[in-house]
Amino acid sequence: MEISVPLKKIEADNRFPLSFYYRIANQLVNQAKVYRDDQNVDDLCTTLNRYCRLFDVIPQHRSYSIYSAKEKLHHNKIHKEFVKELEILKPLLGRDLQSPNNHSLSCSNKGKVKCCGTAVTKSLRIYEEKTGLVSVMTVGSAIDSSPLEPLCSAPATTDKDWNVHVHVVTQSVPSPAISHTESMPQAAHIWLLTSDSRNDHSKSSVAGSSESKVLQDIHISARLMEDFLELARDNTNKDLETCGVLGAFLKKGTFYVTTLIVPKQESASNSCQALNEEEIYAIQDEQSLVPIGWIHTHPSQGCFMSSIDLHTHYSYQVMLPEAIAIVMAPTDKSRNYGIFRLSDPSGITVLKECQEKGFHPHQEPPDGSPLYEDCYNIYINPYLRFEIFDLR
Ligand SMILES: [Zn+2]
Ligand SMILES: [Zn+2]
Known part of the structure; x- marks a missing residue:
């Protein structure tokens, strides 16, 4: 797997409040804790690196000098700890690469999928020796408690493991009220979305894409788009838009979209605005989710x-940079969905400079x-556990 991912420099955009940047920083701290507890060295490093990158951006913000000194101090402390931790972890990543257990597994004829094996065992032991940290969990139990189904043992997956949870949440604190289980489809496999499989008659092509190899792969549940359309049906029949927020979990360098949050919202036929964003943040924080799009x-x-x-x-x-925007257009005869991203850097630059509303x-x-x-790095994964929080 790719270890040293060259990361693009990010710049502060003063149109976002500084609290927005600190929110993301706090999310990264929470995610790092999950990976540390799971003894997942690779994803811990990715998350620590993302945090450090963000930490460098924050002081460029216009409001930095007048922002809460307490918050700044808090993050200065965390940053120092993370830098130290990265120093310890970096050499271990190199050794991890040479581990005979670290291999990838072809799960379908459409693409390679990284195997969720025990590749981290060796580096964990070294990490523990270096840091004096005692394991809280065994590697086996860490994998068992993963939000993912074990991709490598897909044929052995039982009906019990194939879950789609729907939570209807009426309070700001998530409280699962409804859940149901779907039976697993026969002969399901993981496949890479290609322009053929999208029924895509547009002119865009892989060759025209600005996406570089540095972007990490994203797996989405086979049910995500279908279930969202079902939840949106009442609105769609009234010619009103519906929007939802996607939450992901980073595992072994791949993002797995495990959560759909449908917030309270105000919609029209050509727009949709999420309300009470704190409710979305509460779920993202509780589940340590990456806001993936x-x-x-x-x-x-x-x-x-x-x-x-x-x-x-x-x-x-x-x-x-991996964030995705999924558009569902049930009445568009030529293509009924698209998974999009701004071109980088061209599209990003235009949007950064545009002040219009x-x-x-x-x-x-x-x-x-x-x-x-x-x-072009999206995989449809029928083995992915998938949860829906409907906050409306
Ligand atoms: Zn739209
Ligand atoms: Zn604009």
Whole structure:
């Protein structure tokens, strides 16, 4: 697996409040804790690196000098600890790479999927020796408690493991009220989305994509889009949009989208605005989820990203380069869904510089690339556990 992922520099955007950056920083601290407890060295390093990158951006923000000294001090302390921890972990990643247990497994003829084996065992032992940390869990139990189904042993997966949980949440604190279990489809396999499989008649192509190899793969549940359309059906019939937020878990360098949060919202036929964002944050924090993107319907319009969609997505992608925007367009005969991302750096730059609000035209990037494009690192994974929180 890729260990030293070259990361792009991020810059502070003063249109977002500084509290937004600290929120992401706190999320990364929570996620790091999960990986540390799971003794997952690779993803711990990725998360610590993301935190350190964000930590360098925060002082560039316009409001930094007048921001709460307590919060700044708190994060200065965390940053120092993380830098030390990274120093200890970095050499272990190299050894991890040479571990005979670290291999990838071809789970389908469409693409390679990394195996959730015991590759970290060796580096964990060294990590424990170096840090004096005592294991809280065995590697086996850490994997058992994972939100993922064991991809490598897919044929042995039982009906019990194949879960889609639907939570109807009426309070701000998530309280699962309904859950149901779906039986596992026969002969299910993990497959990579390609332009053929999308029923995609648009002109975009892999060759035209600005996506580089540095972006990590994303697995989404086979049910995600279907279940979202079902939840949106009442709105769709009334020509109203519906939106949802996607939460992911990073495991062995791959993002697994495990959670769909449907927030309280205000919608029209061509727009949708999430309300009470604190409720979304509460679930993300409780489950240590990475905000990996969002999904929304175009009940009567085609499958594309409107100017408002592009600005919404910019706020996701500026924090996580892998962030995705899924558009469901059930009435578009040529393509009924798309998984998009701003082109990077061209689209990102246009959105960063655009100060307009509401629907407005955007200039095309000067280098001729599109503002946004299809994502090509998305796998449909029928073995992924998937939860829905409907907060409406
Ligand atoms: Zn839209
Ligand atoms: Zn704009």
